[in-house]
Amino acid sequence: MGTQRHFRVWRGDDENGDLVDFDVEVNEGEVVLDIIHRLQATQAPDLAVRWNCKAGKCGSCSAEINGMPKLMCMTRMNTFADDETVTVTPLRTFPVIRDLVTDVSFNYRKAQQMPAFDPPEGVAPGEYRMQQVDVERSQEFRKCIECFLCQNTCHVVRDHEENKTAFSGPRMFIRAAELDMHPLDARDDRKDIARDDQGIGYCNITKCCTEVCPEGIKITDNAIIPMKERVVDRRYDPIFWLGRKIFRR
């Protein structure tokens, strides 16, 4: 037999909504998503929640738990004090569809805007060859589960709807960095795209994105900062600068 714990869960849509109080049974070893499911089964059958794997791998169950962006399926109930109220709200940066489900299509639009991997001419999939060291360099970025917790947390867009047009966000910066350091990617304008189209200059390295990443990806240190440095290098590289001057004439 579990214990009764107090929860506050946000219910509503993008127009109206409120925090609703619930007392729910909690058992040993349970995570927040278990409690949301119990709520659906016992008290709120129409409570909307998005989830899929319950193993921290699909990136669907992102929410804010006591104000912290987290995966509900990876947040254990024993990390809270027994008498602590657990408040679950939807991601703040994206429009609410219903209850805990948000519309994260902002991220898909930004992904669409990024030119895909461009292999060298005449090399077919299966024929790509690269050094192990280059494979390992970008391996970290490929662990991304697209939970968009980093996108939700970044202050550039969190309370600034007006920045969403110009700023692609940390998840897209790791993709840009990955492609920029890919030895077989034929494009040489990844840095220009990061600066001009993705708004990497808006990032002032607060590292909040890195703090919330459930995959432990060092977004700021290993992707954003090196990418920013390369953007600057390129801009002030005298050879590159001269080349631009000559060819722009």
Ligand code: SF4
């Ligand atoms: Fe989630 Fe981390 Fe990927 Fe951002 S980088 S979407 S926080 S897994």
Ligand code: F3S
């Ligand atoms: Fe935002 Fe991360 Fe930069 S939180 S400001 S993208 S370091």
Ligand code: FES
């Ligand atoms: Fe898949 Fe939580 S349900 S990450």
